[in-house]
Amino acid sequence: MSHSTKGARGIGAHSTNEKIARGLGWFSIGLGIAELFATRPLTRAIGLEGKETIVRAYGAREIATGVAILMSHDPTPWIWGRVGGDALDLATLATGLEGNAGRRTNLGLAMAAVTGVTMLDLAVARGLTAEKSLADEPVADYSDRTGFPRGIEASRGAARDLDVPADFRIPGPLRPYGT
Amino acid sequence: MKALVWRGTQDIRCETVPDPEIEDARDVVIKVTSCAICGSDLHLYDHFMPGMKSGDIMGHETMGEVVEVGSAAKSKLKVGDRIVVPFTIICGECDQCRRGNFSVCERSNRNKPLGDAAFGHTTAGLFGYTHLTGGYAGGQAEYLREPFSDATHIKVPQGIDDDKLLFLTDIFPTGWQAAVQCDIQPTDTVVNWGCGPVGQMAIRSAILLGAKRVIAIDRVPERLAMAEAGGAEVINYDEEPNIVARLNDMTDGKGPEKCIDSVGLEAHATGAVDAIYDRVQQATLMATDRIHVLRQMIMVCRPAGVLSIPGVYGGIADKFPIGALMNKGLTVRTGQTHVNRWTDDLLRRIEEGQIDPSFVITHTVGLEDGPEMYKTFRDKQDGCIKVVIKP
Ligand SMILES: NC(=O)c1ccc[n+]([C@@H]2O[C@H](COP(=O)([O-])OP(=O)(O)OC[C@H]3O[C@@H](n4cnc5c(N)ncnc54)[C@H](O)[C@@H]3O)[C@@H](O)[C@H]2O)c1
Ligand SMILES: [Zn+2]
Ligand SMILES: [Zn+2]
Numbered sequence: 001m002s003h004s005t006k007g008a009r010g011i012g013a014h015s016t017n018e019k020i021a022r023g024l025g026w027f028s029i030g031l032g033i034a035e036l037f038a039t040r041p042l043t044r045a046i047g048l049e050g051k052e053t054i055v056r057a058y059g060a061r062e063i064a065t066g067v068a069i070l071m072s073h074d075p076t077p078w079i080w081g082r083v084g085g086d087a088l089d090l091a092t093l094a095t096g097l098e099g100n101a102g103r104r105t106n107l108g109l110a111m112a113a114v115t116g117v118t119m120l121d122l123a124v125a126r127g128l129t130a131e132k133s134l135a136d137e138p139v140a141d142y143s144d145r146t147g148f149p150r151g152i153e154a155s156r157g158a159a160r161d162l163d164v165p166a167d168f169r170i171p172g173p174l175r176p177y178g179t
Numbered sequence: 180m181k182a183l184v185w186r187g188t189q190d191i192r193c194e195t196v197p198d199p200e201i202e203d204a205r206d207v208v209i210k211v212t213s214c215a216i217c218g219s220d221l222h223l224y225d226h227f228m229p230g231m232k233s234g235d236i237m238g239h240e241t242m243g244e245v246v247e248v249g250s251a252a253k254s255k256l257k258v259g260d261r262i263v264v265p266f267t268i269i270c271g272e273c274d275q276c277r278r279g280n281f282s283v284c285e286r287s288n289r290n291k292p293l294g295d296a297a298f299g300h301t302t303a304g305l306f307g308y309t310h311l312t313g314g315y316a317g318g319q320a321e322y323l324r325e326p327f328s329d330a331t332h333i334k335v336p337q338g339i340d341d342d343k344l345l346f347l348t349d350i351f352p353t354g355w356q357a358a359v360q361c362d363i364q365p366t367d368t369v370v371n372w373g374c375g376p377v378g379q380m381a382i383r384s385a386i387l388l389g390a391k392r393v394i395a396i397d398r399v400p401e402r403l404a405m406a407e408a409g410g411a412e413v414i415n416y417d418e419e420p421n422i423v424a425r426l427n428d429m430t431d432g433k434g435p436e437k438c439i440d441s442v443g444l445e446a447h448a449t450g451a452v453d454a455i456y457d458r459v460q461q462a463t464l465m466a467t468d469r470i471h472v473l474r475q476m477i478m479v480c481r482p483a484g485v486l487s488i489p490g491v492y493g494g495i496a497d498k499f500p501i502g503a504l505m506n507k508g509l510t511v512r513t514g515q516t517h518v519n520r521w522t523d524d525l526l527r528r529i530e531e532g533q534i535d536p537s538f539v540i541t542h543t544v545g546l547e548d549g550p551e552m553y554k555t556f557r558d559k560q561d562g563c564i565k566v567v568i569k570p
Contacts, residue, residue, distance in 0.1 A: 016417060016447065140541065140562025142405040147383045147538035152410045157389030158533045162359065162524070165279070168512065170362045170485070 028066030035059025181570065182320030183549045185235045188226040191550045196236065199316060199324035204251035207328040209243035209262065213341040214318050216240075216549070216566040217266075217349060218375050218443065219308065219491055221557050227444055228493045230293070230309030239266035239306040240348040241318025242341060255329040263333040264318060264325055265518035266349045268304035271330030282515035287327055288313045302515065319549060321570045333522045342537035343529055345567065346380070351525055351536045353516040354380025354441070357489040358388050360512035361437035368392040368435040370426060370479075371411070372472045374402035376565045377489055378441035379409060379539050386410045387533060390437075394429065396422060398447075401562045405539070423479045436484045438476040443490030446472045470496040477503050488513035539565040546570045 034042065036059035039052045048055065148155040184194045199208055217240055222228045242263040245256050256262070268287040269276050275283045287304035288294045290313055294301030297311050304326070307317015316324065325331060335344050354377055361369060369390045371381050374397035385393045386409065395411035397403050403413040412429075419425050427434055476486050477500045486509055504511070528534055541564045544552055552566045 139400045139404075142401050142541075142562070142564075143408050145405050145538040146408045146410070147379070147534055147536065148386075148409075149532045149535045152386065155383075155533050156386050156410070157365070159384075159387035159528065160365075160389040162388065164359060164362055165520075168360050168362060170510065 022070065025066045025068075025070040028062045029070075030066075032059045032062030032064075032066060035062060180321035181546050182316075183237045183546065183568075185223060185231050185237055186233050189224055189554075191224060191237060191553050193547045193549055196320070199322050201247055201249045202324065203326060204249045205327050205329055206249040207245050207252050207256050207325050207332075208247040209241075209264070209323050209325060210246045211241055211243040211318055211321055211323055211570050213243070213345045214238050214241040214320075214568050214570065215345060215348070215350075216319070216552060216556055216568070218377060219349075220553070222444060222491060222493065223309065224553050224557060225445065228309055228491075230297075230311040232310060232314070235307070235309075235314065236316040236318075236320055237307045238317030238319030239308055240345065240350070241306070241323055242335070242345050242348065243318075243323065246322070249328070252329040256332065256334075261335050261337060263335050263344055263347045263522070264306065264323065265331060265333060265347075265352075265522070266306055266308075267331075267515060267518050268306065268313065268315065268327055269330050269519060270327050276330070279517055279520045281517040281519050287331075290314055305515070319546070319568060319570075321546070331519075333519065333526070335526065339530070340537065342540055342567065343535055344526075346376075346536040346539070347518075347522050347525060347529075349516065349518065350376045350380050350539075350565075352518045352521040353377050353489050354382070355384045355521055355525060356514075356516045357381040357439050357441065357487045358384035358390075359521075360487040361385070361439065361485050363388040363390045363437065365389050366391055367437050368394065368430055369437040369439065370394045370396065370435040370476075371406075371439040371441055372396045372476070373440070373442035373446075373490065374399070374406040374413075375441065376539050378402075378439075379405055379564070380536065381439050381441050381489065382406055382409045382411045383534055385439075387528070394426065394435065399559050402559070402564060405564060409538075422475050426479045430481075434479045434481040434484070436481050438480045438484065438486050440472050440476060440486070440488045440490040442472045444492045444494075446470070446490075470499060474498070474500055477507075477509065480507065480509055482507040483509070485510045485512065489516070491515075540567050542566045544568055 035055050039055050039059070043049050043052055043055055146152055180196060180198050181193055182196045184192050184196065186192055201208060219239070220237055223231055223237065242261075245258055245260040245262060248256055248258060265281075267282045267284070269281045269284045270286040273285040275281070275285050282303050284303035285301065288301045289304060290310055291301045293311050302312065304313030304315055306315050306323070307319065315326065333347055335347075357377070358369070358381055361367070363369060363385060367390050369385045369392070371378050371385070371393065374382075374395050378395065378397070382393055382395055393411040394414065395403070395406035396414045396416055397406070398415050398417040400415070403415060407413050414422065414425060416422055472490070473488070473496070480486060484507075488511065529536065541562055542552060542555070544566065546568055549568055552563075552568070555561055555563045556566050
């Protein structure tokens with residue numbers, strides 16, 4: 001792992017984003033296999049008949065990206081590649097929007113799914129980028145920033161006098177804990 | 180005047196724009212003495228919230244001095260008054276305002292049809308926060324026009340530093356409402372996700388309101404250190420893959436009574452590979468990582484507990500564990516903050532020394548350094564937790 005020597009916030013072996021990136025890699029491969037080998041049922045379900053060739057090409061793209069993510073030392077550029085691929089998927093799905101109502105529902109769900117994956121791809125890509133730039137930063141010391149000028153103990157419970165507005169209060173009978 | 184202007188995704192610039200003027204009899208114009216960058220601004224910077232236009236002025240945490248007063252505001256404000264501007268614009272007269280539900284004022288969003296379309300019914304107008312909520316110019320600028328100013332202001336005394344008062348605009352009442360919504364009992368364990376500025380205020384508020392225990396979750400070491408200074412036990416989610424199990428362990432297997440989401444729609448997924456395999460199965464389709472925190476809260480919260488959600492969400496979420504939410508009888512309270520509902524009381528608590536919200540400020544800069552600070556704050560570099568701008 002090329003970055004694993006960096007600090008606690010570096011893109012080391014423990015990085016959550018990196019773990020998810022790996023998940024996305026396997027996901028790319030799974031989706032790619034479906035697009036390549038179950039093309040017909042897929043296109044029929046979402047009203048994209050006639051677009052089998054495109055869908056198969058996308059399948060190949062997914063598998064290639066997935067393999068690249070899993071093999072690479074730094075998955076960041078490949079995850080950004082996925083973001084581009086998601087945009088293509090969405091555009092293709094959008095061309096099927098004129099179909100019949102049932103298909104439109106399936107298509108809507110498919111688009112929602114791709115949108116969801118796009119968000120995840122984006123978040124991971126941005127996360128990986130940010131993590132890299134966070135590495136090796138010195139950490140400031142805020143251990144004296146209590147916010148309580150007279151100390152925590154003086155302020156603990158100081159606002160118990162607050163008359164919690166009725167609309168924010170838990171009704172007595174539904175208040176199972178303590179008081 | 181100079182102002183921070185939104186030009187596109189991750190493109191905010193300090194530009195010269197026309198000075199604001201009185202447009203309505205209820206307006207005032209203030210000379211801004213301090214303003215701040217908020218986590219909510221990051222959703223615009225990263226463009227996760229729709230509804231921005233190039234040229235919009237940013238900023239909703241602003242205070243300053245009144246320099247011009249519209250005729251209908253003269254009974255409440257005069258030139259020279261020192262005011263803090265709540266981020267929610269309120270008319271003070273509609274059904275919701277009269278109930279104190281200021282953030283859902285029915286009249287202050289001048290783009291009501293957009294608000295209706297986005298949320299079913301419009302919510303209040305907000306400063307510097309998209310055209311869905313009125314497209315009002317924000318206060319990261321030298322001057323700010325304040326609509327409905329006779330209702331939308333908090334008058335503050337001279338002689339207290341801006342830094343102690345500025346956060347009455349938003350994050351202090353937001354953290355406070357997040358905790359008050361929990362109706363905290365002396366036996367309660369309160370868990371707060373996210374130790375940004377809102378989370379820091381929520382932690383202090385839970386302490387003030389007398390929680391037995393406060394637990395805070397984040398992964399940025401200096402934010403965790405600040406949370407600890409404020410009285411929280413902390414968990415670094417980068418080092419703890421199973422947050423739910425850890426919280427159950429800490430609460431005798433029963434879970435915390437009260438959970439606060441101070442993260443919002445840009446939550447990082449923590450070990451959410453499961454969510455991805457879900458999509459492969461094609462079943463219920465995909466979950467974005469965005470409600471990752473909400474899922475953890477719903478699963479870990481003790482039955483009959485409360486989920487308080489100050490974190491901002493903009494759209495639609497997937498894989499929402501409605502079954503756990505319903506069967507456990509959880510109470511959900513959320514919303515943009517009803518700022519003016521709390522500020523008189525909070526101002527008193529600041530004056531009495533129960534709390535000094537300026538503890539959260541890590542960076543103070545001029546307007547021209549604002550664009551750079553957006554990036555520093557977003558990327559949590561240089562120990563950045565809260566940026567104050569002095570125009
Ligand atoms: N309801 C309101 O009226 C209101 C007002 C102000 C801000 N907000 C919202 O509150 C939220 C927080 O604002 P802020 O200024 O503190 O922002 P911030 O971005 O500085 O803080 C968010 C924190 O959450 C942490 N985080 C991310 N993913 C996490 C996860 N999975 N678990 C635990 N922590 C995680 C981040 O590391 C960061 O420290 C934003 O969504 C903002 O829009 C709401
Ligand atoms: Zn804010
Ligand atoms: Zn109103």
